Amino acid sequence: MAADNDKRFDGKQPDAQDAVIRVRGLVTRFGPQVVHDGLDLDVRRGEVLGVVGGSGTGKSVLLKEILGLIRPADGRIELLGRDTADLPEAERVTLQARTGVLFQNGALFSSMTVAENVMVPLKEHTDLSAALAAEIARVKIAMSGLPPNAGAKFPAELSGGMVKRAGLARALALDPDILFLDEPTAGLDPIGAAAFDQLIRNLQRSLGLTVFMVTHDLDSLTSICDRIAVLVDKKIRVGTLEQHLRDPHPWIHDYFHGPRGRAARHAES
Numbered sequence: 214m215a216a217d218n219d220k221r222f223d224g225k226q227p228d229a230q231d232a233v234i235r236v237r238g239l240v241t242r243f244g245p246q247v248v249h250d251g252l253d254l255d256v257r258r259g260e261v262l263g264v265v266g267g268s269g270t271g272k273s274v275l276l277k278e279i280l281g282l283i284r285p286a287d288g289r290i291e292l293l294g295r296d297t298a299d300l301p302e303a304e305r306v307t308l309q310a311r312t313g314v315l316f317q318n319g320a321l322f323s324s325m326t327v328a329e330n331v332m333v334p335l336k337e338h339t340d341l342s343a344a345l346a347a348e349i350a351r352v353k354i355a356m357s358g359l360p361p362n363a364g365a366k367f368p369a370e371l372s373g374g375m376v377k378r379a380g381l382a383r384a385l386a387l388d389p390d391i392l393f394l395d396e397p398t399a400g401l402d403p404i405g406a407a408a409f410d411q412l413i414r415n416l417q418r419s420l421g422l423t424v425f426m427v428t429h430d431l432d433s434l435t436s437i438c439d440r441i442a443v444l445v446d447k448k449i450r451v452g453t454l455e456q457h458l459r460d461p462h463p464w465i466h467d468y469f470h471g472p473r474g475r476a477a478r479h480a481e482s
């Protein structure tokens with residue numbers, strides 16, 4: 214990772230607790246509907262941040278705004294020290310290459326094999342030979358816990374869990390700094406979900422990734438997240454599980470103290 218890319222606008226080098234994502238005063242509107250209103254968020258380098266909130270509170274939209282796929286009405290978003298608004302195209306592409314995204318349904322190209330899917334970002338962002346790209350794809354597929362023969366399969370031939378792992382392999386293709394996950398365990402059975410959580414945790418530790426994970430899965434929150442960001446009242450409250458358990462806000466209290474929250478904590482302990 215080039216140190217220069219990590220310089221913030223004030224020229225200071227970040228420390229271990231430095232934010233790789235910094236959101237300030239974010240306002241999101243769709244017509245008359247206000248989704249976010251003055252939202253602030255720091256995501257620290259090397260943490261797994263779980264993002265939760267009721268349906269329609271704007272979790273997926275926030276993820277897309279950080280990735281530059283949706284433009285907010287107001288506010289500032291810094292990704293790896295760069296203000297994402299009005300970035301020159303070359304810098305936008307460089308920044309994009311430092312992030313990996315696993316969308317909810319895997320978002321694989323159905324007409325390509327798993328290996329070809331994993332090679333897409335390599336072809337877009339590098340000049341690697343076809344042989345080297347294929348070798349990197351093979352490594353990423355193995356890292357994601359898929360058997361070697363999965364590379365030659367088409368998405369339609371895979372189980373739901375395998376599709377997620379193939380999407381993960383593609384998200385890791387370019388050795389990103391930050392991994393974005395949108396509902397990674399949705400649709401998986403509890404055992405498959407727990408295995409996927411552990412895979413994320415292991416990869417995060419071994420690769421030094423920062424993980425931004427939108428989830429409804431209380432087990433994921435209790436087992437692998439360092440901190441949890443809760444979207445309530447059009448803003449975000451970030452804290453550890455213990456801190457949220459003490460928060461009297463009605464939605465946060467019901468969410469973490471409800472039967473499913475208690476069951477997830479019980480399973481973890």
Ligand SMILES: Nc1ncnc2c1ncn2[C@@H]1O[C@H](COP(=O)(O)OP(=O)(O)OP(=O)(O)O)[C@@H](O)[C@H]1O
Nearest residue numbers: 243244246248266267268269270271272273274275
């Ligand atoms: N492109 C769009 N145009 C208009 N409204 C949108 C658009 N994208 C999202 N919205 C609205 O913004 C709100 C937040 O959507 P978002 O998908 O981020 O919710 P979410 O918190 O991820 O919900 P869920 O947990 O149900 O997936 C919703 O009310 C949604 O209808």
